[in-house]
Structures are given as C-alpha cells and as structure tokens.
Amino acid sequence: MDLERMILQGVSRPTIPKREFLLTEFGAIADGKSDCTDVFKRLIKVVSDLGGGRIVIPAGEYLTGPIHIKSNIELHLQSGAIIRFIQDPDRYLPVVLTRFEGMELYNYSPMIYANDQENIAITGEGTLDGQSDNNHWWFYKGKVEFGWREGLPEQSADVKLLHRMAREQIPVKDRIFGPGHYLRPSFIQFYNCRNVMIEGITVVRSPMWCIHPVMCKNVIVRNVTIQSRGPNNDGINPESCSYVLIENCRFDTGDDSIAIKSGKNEDGRRINIPSEYILIRHNLVQSKDSHGGIVIGSEMSGGVRNVLAYGNLLINPERALRIKTNTTRGGIIENIFFIDNVAVNLSQEAVIIDSLYDNEVGDHPPIIRKINVKHFKCVNAECGIVVRAAKECRVESITLEDSHFLSVKTALCLENVEQMIIHQSTFNNFSINHLVVSGNLSSL
Numbered sequence: 001m002d003l004e005r006m007i008l009q010g011v012s013r014p015t016i017p018k019r020e021f022l023l024t025e026f027g028a029i030a031d032g033k034s035d036c037t038d039v040f041k042r043l044i045k046v047v048s049d050l051g052g053g054r055i056v057i058p059a060g061e062y063l064t065g066p067i068h069i070k071s072n073i074e075l076h077l078q079s080g081a082i083i084r085f086i087q088d089p090d091r092y093l094p095v096v097l098t099r100f101e102g103m104e105l106y107n108y109s110p111m112i113y114a115n116d117q118e119n120i121a122i123t124g125e126g127t128l129d130g131q132s133d134n135n136h137w138w139f140y141k142g143k144v145e146f147g148w149r150e151g152l153p154e155q156s157a158d159v160k161l162l163h164r165m166a167r168e169q170i171p172v173k174d175r176i177f178g179p180g181h182y183l184r185p186s187f188i189q190f191y192n193c194r195n196v197m198i199e200g201i202t203v204v205r206s207p208m209w210c211i212h213p214v215m216c217k218n219v220i221v222r223n224v225t226i227q228s229r230g231p232n233n234d235g236i237n238p239e240s241c242s243y244v245l246i247e248n249c250r251f252d253t254g255d256d257s258i259a260i261k262s263g264k265n266e267d268g269r270r271i272n273i274p275s276e277y278i279l280i281r282h283n284l285v286q287s288k289d290s291h292g293g294i295v296i297g298s299e300m301s302g303g304v305r306n307v308l309a310y311g312n313l314l315i316n317p318e319r320a321l322r323i324k325t326n327t328t329r330g331g332i333i334e335n336i337f338f339i340d341n342v343a344v345n346l347s348q349e350a351v352i353i354d355s356l357y358d359n360e361v362g363d364h365p366p367i368i369r370k371i372n373v374k375h376f377k378c379v380n381a382e383c384g385i386v387v388r389a390a391k392e393c394r395v396e397s398i399t400l401e402d403s404h405f406l407s408v409k410t411a412l413c414l415e416n417v418e419q420m421i422i423h424q425s426t427f428n429n430f431s432i433n434h435l436v437v438s439g440n441l442s443s444l
Contacts, residue, residue, distance in 0.1 A: 030060020077126025268301025
C-alpha cells in the first residue's frame with residue numbers, strides 16, 4: 001500500500017566504513033570476569049577518530065559497563081559472543097540526558113547509549129545480557145514479585161518528583177537523578193540519532209525498556225530476539241521517532257512487546273515531536289506476560305500517526321492491538337492500520353482503544369481517529385473489540401473490516417464512540433454485514 005512504500009523510502013541501512021577492528025586485539029579478555037569497559041571506550045575512540053568502522057566481538061563472554069557508541073560505528077557480535085553488563089548502578093555514571101516514561105531528565109546511562117550521532121548499528125548473532133534480576137535493578141519497581149521487600153528503596157517517590165518537575169517546567173538541566181534515586185535506565189537507547197540499525201542480536205534481562213530509540217530518524221530493528229520478563233520490560237519503544245521499520249523480530253517480554261510513544265503530558269507537549277511513519281511486519285509475539293502485542297501509548301502527548309502493522313503473529317499476550325491514553329495526555333492518534341494479523345489465546349481484549357487508561361483525569365483530552373482493523377483473525381479472547389472513551393475525548397472513524405473472532409466471551413463493548421463502522425465481520429457465529437455505531441453498544 002502507499003503508506004508502506006512511503007515508509008520504506010524513508011528507511012535505509014546506516015553507512016558504515018568497510019574496515020574492521022577486533023575487540024580482543026585491543027586487550028579484551030573473553031572470560032566473563034575481566035572488566036572490558038576501558039577496552040570498549042578506547043576502541044570506540046580509536047575507530048571514531050579514524051572516521052568509523054565495524055567493531056567485531058568474537059565468541060566468548062565480555063563483562064562491561066555502559067557502551068557509548070559514536071557516529072559511523074557498528075558493534076558486531078559474532079555467533080557465541082555475549083556481552084554481559086556490570087550489575088552495579090554506580091558504573092552507569094556520570095548521568096546522561098535520557099527519558100524515563102516520556103519525561104526528560106539526567107539519569108543513569110542506558111547500557112548501550114548514543115546521543116546526537118548518525119550511522120550507528122548493533123548487528124550479529126550474539127547476545128546482550130543486562131544481568132538485571134530481583135537483586136539488581138528490578139526491585140526498584142517496588143513489587144514483591146521482583147525482589148522488593150520492606151526496607152529496600154523503590155522508585156515511586158522519584159517518579160512523583162519527575163512528574164512534578166515536568167509539570168512545573170523545571171529546566172531539564174536541573175532534573176538530576178542517578179545516585180540516591182531509583183529510576184531504572186533503558187537497555188539500548190539512541191537519543192536524537194539518525195540512521196540507526198539493530199539486527200540479528202538477542203537481548204535478555206533488561207533493567208526496563210529493552211530497545212528505546214528517542215527522537216531518531218531512520219531506524220531499522222530486524223531479526224532481533226527479545227527475552228526479558230522483568231518489570232516494564234517492553235520490547236521495542238520507538239518514542240518521537242520517524243521512519244521506523246520493525247520486522248521479523250521475536251518477543252517474550254514482561255510488558256508491551258512493541259509500544260509506540262511520543263512523550264508524556266507537559267514534556268510531550270513541550271517537545272512536540274510525534275512518532276510517525278512506522279512499519280511493523282512479520283513479527284512473532286509469544287508471551288503470557290506481554291500486556292500488548294502492538295501498542296500505542298500511553299505516553300503519546302506528541303502524537304502518533306501513520307502506522308502500519310501487518311503479517312504479525314500474536315500468541316498468548318493479553319491483547320493484540322492496544323491504544324491507551326487519557327485526558328492528561330493530549331495529542332492525536334491517527335491513521336493507524338492493523339491489517340492481516342493473527343492473534344491466538346488472548347487473556348484480555350483482542351483490540352482495545354482506551355482513553356480512560358489508569359483512570360487519570362485532566363484538561364488535555366486526546367483525539368483518536370482513523371483506526372483501521374482489516375483482515376484480522378482472532379481465536380480465543382476474553383473480548384473482541386472494546387472502546388472506552390472519556391466523554392471529553394473524540395474517538396471517531398474506527399473501522400473493522402473483514403475480520404473474524406472465534407471463541408470470544410464478549411464480542412463488542414463500545415462507550416462514547418463518535419463513529420465506528422463494522423463491515424463483513426464475524427463474532428463467534430454472529431455475522432455483521434454492515435453496522436455503523438455512534439454512542440454506546442454493550443455487547444452482542
């Protein structure tokens with residue numbers, strides 16, 4: 001379709017000079033115990049000073065602190081290569097400019113990070129292991145199932161502090177977290193970068209969001225496997241990014257598998273950069289812990305538009321397509337195409353559009369429009385289609401076409417929809433040739 005062609009015209013592989021540098025020739029010891037942090041730093045500087053190239057990590061285990069990639073550099077993990085990241089939070093200092101749940105701040109460095117760079121890549125058949133667990137990073141969430149217990153620190157006070165800073169428009173340079181604070185970093189974050197590719201690797205045990213490009217243009221994530229079931233362990237979170245291709249990836253995540261975002265509340269509106277022109281195709285989601293296979297929000301105050309997801313297989317997540325927001329967010333979600341996808345064994349709604357997410361109420365109702373679900377097949381779900389719209393929020397031009405739901409307990413539950421069209425679709429054994437809904441519809 002035209003949108004797919006438009007997106008593909010805007011994405012391309014980064015340009016990396018054709019010269020290689022072997023990490024072990026610069027002193028790295030592949031025993032999983034020797035600290036290779038300084039080797040990575042020195043080699044990245046050498047390669048950057050020469051104008052770029054490919055850093056090759058051969059088979060073996062490498063222990064390191066944060067890796068900061070520079071322009072024109074590819075980090076290539078050969079088969080059998082494992083990079084394990086040191087578990088001590090103090091090793092991820094000094095703080096860097098980042099985002100936490102859609103709000104800017106200075107915080108612990110992501111494990112792999114780049115800021116204002118171009119032509120950067122992580123490729124190969126190896127593994128990146130964040131070594132996060134119930135004793136490292138995860139307990140900051142403040143949940144017993146992730147290792148927190150009475151007397152241990154947790155993140156809730158810092159989340160409230162960051163919200164207050166954003167609400168009061170405290171300058172970002174003064175939002176200093178890190179030591180003495182408990183906001184987890186993302187695993188891989190490219191910030192304000194251009195021409196980015198992540199291909200082939202496996203990502204395990206992330207502190208929080210796994211792959212998190214922010215304000216990037218031209219991003220490819222291809223043939224990546226993500227196996228990380230910690231708290232808020234989203235798989236891929238393009239945030240305020242444009243021209244993004246996510247294809248042939250496998251997800252076993254502890255939260256949303258693919259979640260498109262664009263900043264939260266005041267910060268999202270201040271920066272005002274949408275996520276747009278995003279193609280999601282031929283991916284496999286297979287996890288009961290995944291809250292949603294393909295998700296938009298909830299941090300979407302900069303807007304999300306022109307998204308095409310097709311040919312994806314979604315097995316066992318809570319939901320297949322989830323759009324979540326509320327009246328504190330503002331912003332517009334529009335031109336979303338969910339086509340030719342298959343979902344099996346969903347524990348919640350197959351498709352949900354929810355502008356009452358988290359029951360937060362404010363003065364910035366979002367607009368949700370032109371959501372198109374076509375040729376969707378779903379077998380076994382709690383609900384087929386659910387729309388929960390706040391009265392102040394416009395939800396319009398929702399289309400369901402040639403889609404089929406089998407073994408759903410509740411077919412439809414629509415609340416405050418301005419317009420939804422259902423055409424040539426079935427729910428269990430009930431067929432709808434053509435139906436236009438405005439307002440509420442409890443069920444079929």
